[in-house]
Amino acid sequence: MSNVTAKSDASSTQAPSGFVKAITLTDATMLVAGAMIGSGIFIVSAEMGRSVGSPGWLLVAWLLTGVMTLFGALSYGELAAMFPRAGGQYIFLRESMSPLVGFLYGWTLFAVIQTGTIAAVGVAFGKFLGVLAPGVSPDRYAWFPHVDVCTAWLGCTDPSSAIQFGLSAQRVVALLAIALLTWINLRGVREGKFVQTSLTIIKTGALFLLMGLGLTVGRNAQAIAANFGGGHFWGHVDITGAWVVAFGAAFVGSLFSSDAWNNVTFAAAEVKNPQRNLPLALMLGTGLVTALY
Template identity: 50%
Template sequence: MNETLDQNEMKRELGLLDATLLVAGSMIGSGIFIVAADITRNVGSAGWLIAVWLITGLMTLIAAVSYGELSAMFPKAGGQYVYLKEAYNPLVGFLYGWSFFAVIQTGTIAAVGVAFSKFTAYLWPQVSEDLILLTVGSVKISAAQVLAIAIIILLTYINTKGVKGGKMIQTSFTLTKLVSLFGLIIFGFIVMKPEIWTSNWENAWSMQKLSPDGSFQSLTIAAALGAVAAAMVGSIFSSDAWNNVTFIAGEVRNPKRNIGLSLFLGTMIVTIVYVLANLVYLAVLPLEEIAYAEKDRVAVAASSVIFGNVGTVIIALMIMVSTFGCNNGLILAGARVYHTMANDGLFFKKTATLNKHAVPEFGLWLQCLVASALCLSGKYGDLLDMISFVVVIFYVLTILGIYILRVKRPDAERPYKAFGYPFLPALYIIMGISFCILLIIYKPNFTWPGLIIVLTGVPIYYMWKALDKNKS
């Protein structure tokens, strides 16, 4: 009897602190250390650099407090996949789950894994991305890619042994990186250079293109809107994965309360950290050094100013801790979506089975395989640029689902209701749609490939349905 229970029920072993740290830890990867460069190149001023992070933070917070209603209504594994399925239909839910499996989650795991390797190479050059170990046709496999795959395999293995191991890694690594980031922020403000700070804020709200020689090019209103949308691709990528805690609702104690609360607390903490970190960059580095830091490593440049020669080592260690913990959270949460899809007959049947540790082991290894393949392809960065558009579309659809479910199921139990409803969720929908429209107009290469990935899920959905029907 106990074995049957183990095979079909997840264990609720995560409390509010664990859930909050999963939100924060899944969000903070390598982005905050790098993407300020691309944002600054696009908008060309201190005010707009901070504004991009504040707009993204506001969107994320509104989405998080809105998701609280959905997580309280459906306190089970699967999260956003379940919300979309319940608000619309199984096809819409599947298209999200398919995109999630094909690139959103697996591509992020690959990107974060390679970021871990790149910064490990600061301390151990033997794992550099420049060291090619094997060439197969046009594919070159570097030491960094091999290390990234090894880390993904290690974290996957740990998470197959139950949620406790993953929880311990998540809690310890997230607390470590939060303390480290606050340390960087505090020391950054202590050694801030008033002349640099003043210079950076002289034309704080001039929207302009920043050239490598430090010159500025004014932008038209239309071009400025496109620049903000392009800049937000980086900030949205850095702030994504906040919803991962909803995927593991089946393992959170008192999920009707703790999921919504952890979403708010986690996203608020990270938004504050991100804005403060960018203010530190502006306090110690001239604008052009932020925009054109070597290989976009803004945090390395800032840390060198703050801590001297040892700064590079400090920031490398911080990013190693940050990316290791981030990938653990992504790996832990992701497989729960595939597990729920499989229970609906829309994924490999074996993924629906839990192992003796009450975790979806097959789904974890399947996710590991796809993420590793994306590591080897080297195309995860391009894919993630393309998918930012799709991610926001699914967020918009999910929040729109709150309104739909209020009509479809007016009498359903809602232990928590979306904060600021109907105005704040509507604000997110307007902001999200505006972001997507601007990308369609000004950065089409960021949009149509992501849509193609989503639409490939339509025939796959009907294939799974046919297979499930034949089996039954």
């Protein structure tokens, strides 16, 4: 009797496919929020402000992005609850359209989309780390030889802007960061979710800290008056075709900063009670990030 009970208890924590169901609602929410919060919010905000011309329209862009993201998250939540299997969009496309469409998307995701995104994030990590550690430089190369390529078809007209092929210190850091995170995920879902949740808490804490410092230490009466007083909140904006194009460009930046919320669907088979927790995690995660932004 005890053997039967032990076997049933073990099987209750595993999906039929063999995946361990170890991701709770909190873990899934942190996965959604952590995937969304990246370098985008720190890069695009200033350019968005210059494009729209006023704080009010800047907030409108973020609000519209949040609404669109929430609609998408709720739709994906329903799909993930219907197909609580590992694969995310691959499963949705395979089941709704055809195995060929799912296969093409899966290989595109594997060969281009995710690999390119991971490489870009790794390089960005090395670049920002170089601000704190000058030794992590794109111009300092390892013992491997490097080549500077400057041709017209690559858009290079000045040797000083040549494209550098080689293993710089910055790229070494990017490779090591990718290798470390890969190793953590290979160890298992419990280790992976712990690191993901920890990093998400650090990132959200950093954003709260920035807001707190801005409202206290960096409080500037002149800046507040310039942004919120005397009709400056909405600014003197003429809604012309050129302004609509500028607002659209700013909107692209806010969408870029709010991307990747769907990544939790790739781990749907490892989420406890996915019919309930996946839609909730998508809604809570996107809502949290929208409020922060």
